[in-house]
Amino acid sequence: MSANSNQPVTPFQPPLRLLMGPGPSDVHPRVLSAMARPTIGHLDPAFVGMMDEVKNLLQYAFRTTNDLTLAISGPGSAGMEACFVNLVEPGDTVVVCINGVFGNRMKENVERCGATAVVVEEPWGKPVDLARAEAALTAHPGAKALAFVHAETSTGVESDAAGLCALATRHGALSIVDTVTSLGGIPVQVDRWGADAVYSGSQKCLSCTPGLSPATFSPRAVEVVKTRKTKVQSWFLDLSLLIAYWGGGAKRAYHHTAPVNALYGLHESLVMLREEGLEAAWGRHAHMHRALKAGLEAMGLNLLVDEAARLPQLNAVLVPEGIDEAAVRAQLLARYGLEIGAGLGTLAGKVWRIGLMGQSATPRHVIACLGALESVLTGMGAPIPPGAGTAAASSVLF
């Protein structure tokens, strides 16, 4: 017996939370109960049929007809890595736009592929600058790809994906786009953008549990994968093998054991998105953001990001002078079961991140968050006009 055999062994019962951080968002009981359906084999004809539906539903969510549209069997960071290791070879140059945590992670990925990352950096809280991205592409003719984050989860900023993908195409480069926080919350238009490799996460605006990374690849990207000079450095993420698995229909070639129940959950969350309709989901996120913003401003709180580049689903709120931001989050969690996010990197201690993603983008979330914030901030001596936040939000909600 190992040294820890005296530890208590009891089932884990999670506390009830309202998830309004940067993800995961609240998961609907329909999705949770789908995940509890009996496991079947990953080669069962019934399961293979469900995978085809997941592919169709992801094509709908991404607005694409790309045949290679799938869920990578890992979290968003595995999806990111799938894009880089398949498209980038040693010696390549990739222009990477960095305006937050996830752009930095892209740079790491490029370098670990043995390629050179040319960085276009913006201050955190600002969108990627198209002119500077274009200058980098011009200065590095033959760059293999332009990589950027559509919706920076660390700051709440949207960059111009259509414009950046068009730049890439014009310079003969592939585009690699992070839509982890955007898919399902704001327009993601893979085909209209002409994007080449796009990945997302299951636990943000799709409101599925974390652990899967929806991804889609253009025919041009598939051609690049098929004509590589070197083998993909990851066996697990090698698209030439995954194509045979996800694209094979009845003749699906065994690659790895799919995360069966997690895919039940993703399927259900996509069915719910389809029932609501993409445009309606985008509209709901925008509406809830307007209500939250009205409430925050009525309480004297300000958002970090300029309106033009502000994501509705991820609100970076400036911490007022003299307030201990960690204590506020701890009290929100302990008293009201409400989770909001901390700032990351250069924004640590300076902002809170309030998510309105998927099933967490509802009137009850907006009101609960504003009410809890008022309670906690008032308790700390902040001068909040009583009821101002919820009243302002209500007027937007009704």
Next chain:
Amino acid sequence: MSANSNQPVTPFQPPLRLLMGPGPSDVHPRVLSAMARPTIGHLDPAFVGMMDEVKNLLQYAFRTTNDLTLAISGPGSAGMEACFVNLVEPGDTVVVCINGVFGNRMKENVERCGATAVVVEEPWGKPVDLARAEAALTAHPGAKALAFVHAETSTGVESDAAGLCALATRHGALSIVDTVTSLGGIPVQVDRWGADAVYSGSQKCLSCTPGLSPATFSPRAVEVVKTRKTKVQSWFLDLSLLIAYWGGGAKRAYHHTAPVNALYGLHESLVMLREEGLEAAWGRHAHMHRALKAGLEAMGLNLLVDEAARLPQLNAVLVPEGIDEAAVRAQLLARYGLEIGAGLGTLAGKVWRIGLMGQSATPRHVIACLGALESVLTGMGAPIPPGAGTAAASSVLF
């Protein structure tokens, strides 16, 4: 709207199956219902506490005190890759023992790390030969590691893990051990073996849903990771980052969003293993195997693997002359909802693979499988003595 917007959109309801293939195995309702508990944040103090319990429970299952014991956020093939990309650097030599599909995959991993694989090959259905493994280590002094599969899922063969790990140590090499199909079903003794990097899967003898890879690393392996000359080629699987995430306690550093609900499931399956006790679980697998074997033999069916190296939890059964093996599996599935596995690679068409793993290692599974096989084979004209299989199994079960 994309081209597929006319597809039907309905929730997926899986058929009821009895899972007796090479995995996934049947998942207990306790595990399924754990997965349906409300999602909480991956940085929530309650979740961090649960991760510590998962670590303790995995130490129990692996029989190790290794501090770096965790669940990789991907399927077994991601766990395999985590071992290789972290321990192997370009230019290294690794001795890889191949006696089935998964040894071949290890070789792929070594080569994709820019290292040289020295192969020790055995016929499929035979265990790794210690003398030949030792000869390879002797012929390649300075080999970085010896890699082998403890329980080959493609053939049903157990190799001598204790002996092979001792060889590695004697030659100054690390040992990398695949225990995907063995963990929880037969003795896995990480510390007693002196194994260095060991990975498994959630969906075999642990009877959790597929998608997670339990793994453990010796202090010696951690030292090798910490003193690498080059960066790990995978960001997602970089143990130097995962150590800070899984080992950080309250100060856990954000790496990726953990698959929260999948970990609820793994936790519950490990709690169930702890309740039963490891030795009792090993005994149950051995007992159910004896019953199945008695039944198969009474029906005139033979096992591929010699008794000395035979895995109780994965039974490769030789397909009788003149029987269409795929038709048998199709009928078992269609008529009785029973899934058994096909042969892979050189064994395709020649064997069935009957799993008795985790919650699928019960008397009702043994009897249901023998009864269904008798029904289907008899229907195809095979000369099976009526009731012989279930009678022989019963006498072992009682």
